[in-house]
Amino acid sequence: MPSSPKTFDSEFIAEVQRESEQNLALCYQCGNCTAGCPVSFAYDYPVNQIMRLVQAGRRQEALSSHAIWLCSSCETCTTRCPNDIDVARIMDVLRHMARRDNIVSEKAVGAFWTAFLESVEKHGRVFELGLMANYVGKTGRMFTDVDLAPIALRKGKLGLKAHDIKNLAEIRGIFDRYREQKQ
């Protein structure tokens, strides 16, 4: 765990509330989210503690956690929260913020998502083989799923060519305008 400032960052709380459209004050730490979270075993902070870190304005610890990258978006926390907090949406917003701050504690996960979206921008649809090559290039993980390649090939599940959409210009325009809007 990197050493981090322990100060109360009220702007951080406001930002998470604004972007997630959730009221963090409603969380009373019942722990239902963590009880149902399937990925808790791999987290550094269980999801209820992530919620508490945000309530306590601990920006650095929340955004540098591994948990926010490992959340599988299964929506169990959101489904079971007795106070109707969309917890999974808060986890999403935290990784948006972390990415903007260039804090990516699970590098492979961050790289995979980037490679995925680059594939969508390039082809309009995901081209899995190209995505994997790009991901390996970004992470240096040469042996990712190589054991699956023979079976995927044999079953005709490893597409060797991309299925580009016809109107690629439209997709690229969407990405361009999205980036302009974000600036």
Add this chain to the structure above:
Amino acid sequence: MSLCYAYYPGCSGLGTSLEYDTSTRALCKDLGIELVEIPDWNCCGSTPAHAVDHLLSACLVGRNLGIADDMAEERELDGIITPCPSCLKNLKTTQHRLADPEFHRKVELIVGRPLKAELPIKSVLQVLVEDLGIQALAKLVQKPLAGLKVVPYYGCIMVRPPQIMQFDDAENPMALDNLLAELGAEVLPFALKTDCCGASLGTTRKDVITKLSGRILDAAEEAGADAIVTACPLCQLNLDMRQSQINKANHSGHQMPVFYYSQLAGLAAGQGEASTMLDKLCVSPRPLLAALAGHTGEGA
């Protein structure tokens, strides 16, 4: 009353889940449900888009909704449907968020199309059990799946979050149970029916997948199932294509076929391999199907 929908196949239907797309189209055809593919549809962005930015996610979905709006100008549509729960969640979440006028305006500006986004959005499974009714499916059955013991596995997001998905019960869904029972299969109770398989962490954190998907395979075997039946391309891939990785990591010896429900429905309806594509499954269901009376050598 005949049903007609704008059909969103999703990217996996072009490759890793070709058998789901193919068997879904064949099943709908047999049931008289007309599917019109959304022309030149693009990727919904899946998990990576919503994990990177909600606006980007909505814009990628938005183009597809806009094209579907154009389709609805030309002909009467009962809605937009997709077999994939991940696509479904993105489509429905976007539709929900577009109810906010400011967000709607922002998305329209970026997509560059006017968006009504008012067509109902459903999974193919939901259409079968709610719009059509599973009695219609029962009428198709020529070769009941008698003796086949299955556990239904919904995955997490077919029914979650309930405020968005508006389908079945978020903790104990029964749509797939009931559908499989209509096909003549013996449906076993399955406590892990909505537990997470590890989703898209397969490439990046295999340890998470082998643990979570391993638990699902263990529980299915423990329940006495011959096979798992899914409705999600990513769940199916994790449980089937990654089964060898799971066995290796967990020192288990599973040989558990993992079907799409649409394949089993096709099989029960007497469809051939061109429609059911059973040979696409990595863990072959052939020995199991050969052992079942009435299905020996079927569809080979």
